[in-house]
Amino acid sequence: MAASAETIATDTRTLEMELVDHARYSRALKASKRVRWDIDTDVIRGREFDYSHKFLPDGLSLVDELDFLTDAQARLWSQVQGRTYAYVFGLVERYIGAKVLELSGQHWLGDQVALEALVRFSDEELKHQELFRRLEAMFETRMPAGYVRTAEPNDVARAVLSRSTWSILALTCHIELFVQSHYEQSIDADTALSPLYRDVFMYHWREECQHAILDEIEWRREHARLAASQRDQAVDDLIALVGAVDGILQAQAAADAGYFVSACGDASFTPLEQARIEAQMLKAYRWQYIVSGVQHPHFQRVLTSLTTTTQMQRIGQALAPVMAAFV
Ligand SMILES: [Fe+2]
Ligand SMILES: [Fe+2]
Secondary structure (H helix, E strand, O other): OOOOHHHHHOOOOOHHHHHHHHHHHHHHHHHHHHHOOOHHHHHHOOOOOOOOOEOOOHHHHOHHHOOOOOHHHHHHHHHHHHHHHHHHHHHHHHHHHHHHHHHHHHHOOOOHHHHHHHHHHHHHHHHHHHHHHHHHHHHHHHOOOOOOOOOOHHHHHHHHHOOOHHHHHHHHHHHHHHHHHHHHHHHOOOOOEOHHHHHHHHHHHHHHHHHHHHHHHHHHHHHHHOOHHHHHHHHHHHHHHHHHHHHHHHHHHHHHHHHHHHHHOHHHOOHHHHHHHHHHHHHHHHHHHHHHHHOOHHHHHHHHHOOOHHHHHHHHHHHHHHHHHHO
């Protein structure tokens, strides 16, 4: 029987490509072993957050656009967003860890270096989730009452994991690249942040650097397995996933704006200022969790290499409402 274009698409990986992947898995594994850290002895070290300092830097919280806030209110703004920043990573790491464990099955009887790299990846995400749960317990005892978490990790994971592997890896690669740019461009440079908060994301960044490499390898391997029609469907799945992320951000931004206003004292702001607070919270979350990843140069390169011009246009059109405030 003659091979169809669809079967040819699944047979495009060469021995040379496997060797290149093996070398990349190996480098990621070595780096993972080198940077490994412990929640208590390396990160928390018996410390508490210093609430006289900001948590998230201005470049992520976009506080500068709210010119009517006092210094104390601007600090609280960054602490509310910083609390949500830790919560959102704990949220997405539930599905990421599960997906990586599933992908590791493709290597059980194959490249044992790849298997070890992916097992460590999922182990690190389990540790990160524990770290972020610990942080949330610390925030709960010291920050004003009334904080709301609008999404539950297993619900989010079930929704994400129902989509195609290609789309899940695209979303994950995007997340794990923006983690790096946030740390390198904003958190690391801001010495005025709470020292514990800054350390948390320094240690998190160290392990995430390997994750983004592994996401890309697995994403490209999955791409090579798919026929053109499956890739096209995967682009629709990616658009749906980004839409779902935006839905979570809209709910959390509304909850956090309400929490922020009530923590400042409900009479502190005019109705117009309250409306600006609500809009700015959503703008900041879209910047943090969608736009900064979409604009990441490496993500752009990889996505462009794995999609057609028409598919990129489809993605661009779907993202247009979210990107509108940033172009
Ligand atoms: Fe993580
Ligand atoms: Fe990660």
